Amino acid sequence: MSAYESIIFISREVLVYQIPPLRSSKGYCAAEWDVDRPLWRGRLRVLETGADATASRVRCELRLEDNTTGELFASAPYLVTGKGVEQVTDSSRFFVVRVVDGDRHAYLGMGFMERSEALDFNIALQDFKRHANPSAEIIPRSGPHTKEAVKDYSLKEGQTITISLGKGTHVRRSPNPTTKNSALDSGALPFLPPPPSAQQIKDQMRSVTHATEEDDDDDFGDFVS
Structure with a gap:
C-alpha cells in the first residue's frame, strides 16, 4: 500500500520562543518567557502520516515552516502517549514542543495569536490519539474468537x-x-389406598373373632364324636 499524508491542523501564524529550563515539577509557565520577543514566527502544519491507513502505523508530526518559502524551521513528533507537546500551566494559548533534529532535541515555546486556534490545535491532537489508539475503544469482534452467548439449559415448567x-x-x-x-x-x-376407618377396623376384628370361634367349635365336635 502507498504512503499517505494528511493535514489535520494548520495555523498561518504561530510564535516560537526560546524558553528557560523547567524549574518545577508542576510544569512550564509562560509568564517566565519573554513573550514580546519571539525567536521565530511562521506557519504550523500538523500532519498525520503512515505507510497505510492501519492505525498501528500512523504517525503525527508538527512542522514549523516559513510562510513564504515553506522552508522547514523545526519538526516535532507527537506521540500517541501525548509526549511531544505540553500545555503551559498559566495560559491556554501557549505550549511547549519537543523539536527533534536527528539524535538531538530541544524544547521550544509555541504560542497562538487566538485562543480559538489553540483550542482547535488541542482537538486535532486528541482526535489523532483516538485514531492511533483504537484499543481504547470498544470494538465488536467476529469470527472464531467471538465469545458465545450463554445458553440456558434449565428446564421450563x-x-x-x-x-x-x-x-x-x-x-x-x-x-x-x-x-x-x-x-x-x-x-x-400409582395412587395409594386411603387408610381404613375406625368402623372398618372394628368390623374386620369381629370377622376374625367370629371365624376363630367357628373353627374352635368344629374341632371340638370332631373330638367328642
Missing part, C-alpha cells in the same frame, strides 16, 4: 427428563414440584 436405568426401564422426573399432581394423574406413580 412442564418439561420432563427421561433417564434410562437399564433394559426398558425409564423413570420420569419432573423439574418443578408444581407439576407433581399432573405426573400422578398421568399414571407415572
Whole structure:
C-alpha cells in the first residue's frame, strides 16, 4: 500500500520562543518567557502520516515552516502517549514542543495569536490519539474468537427428563414440584389406598373373632364324636 499524508491542523501564524529550563515539577509557565520577543514566527502544519491507513502505523508530526518559502524551521513528533507537546500551566494559548533534529532535541515555546486556534490545535491532537489508539475503544469482534452467548439449559415448567436405568426401564422426573399432581394423574406413580376407618377396623376384628370361634367349635365336635 502507498504512503499517505494528511493535514489535520494548520495555523498561518504561530510564535516560537526560546524558553528557560523547567524549574518545577508542576510544569512550564509562560509568564517566565519573554513573550514580546519571539525567536521565530511562521506557519504550523500538523500532519498525520503512515505507510497505510492501519492505525498501528500512523504517525503525527508538527512542522514549523516559513510562510513564504515553506522552508522547514523545526519538526516535532507527537506521540500517541501525548509526549511531544505540553500545555503551559498559566495560559491556554501557549505550549511547549519537543523539536527533534536527528539524535538531538530541544524544547521550544509555541504560542497562538487566538485562543480559538489553540483550542482547535488541542482537538486535532486528541482526535489523532483516538485514531492511533483504537484499543481504547470498544470494538465488536467476529469470527472464531467471538465469545458465545450463554445458553440456558434449565428446564421450563412442564418439561420432563427421561433417564434410562437399564433394559426398558425409564423413570420420569419432573423439574418443578408444581407439576407433581399432573405426573400422578398421568399414571407415572400409582395412587395409594386411603387408610381404613375406625368402623372398618372394628368390623374386620369381629370377622376374625367370629371365624376363630367357628373353627374352635368344629374341632371340638370332631373330638367328642
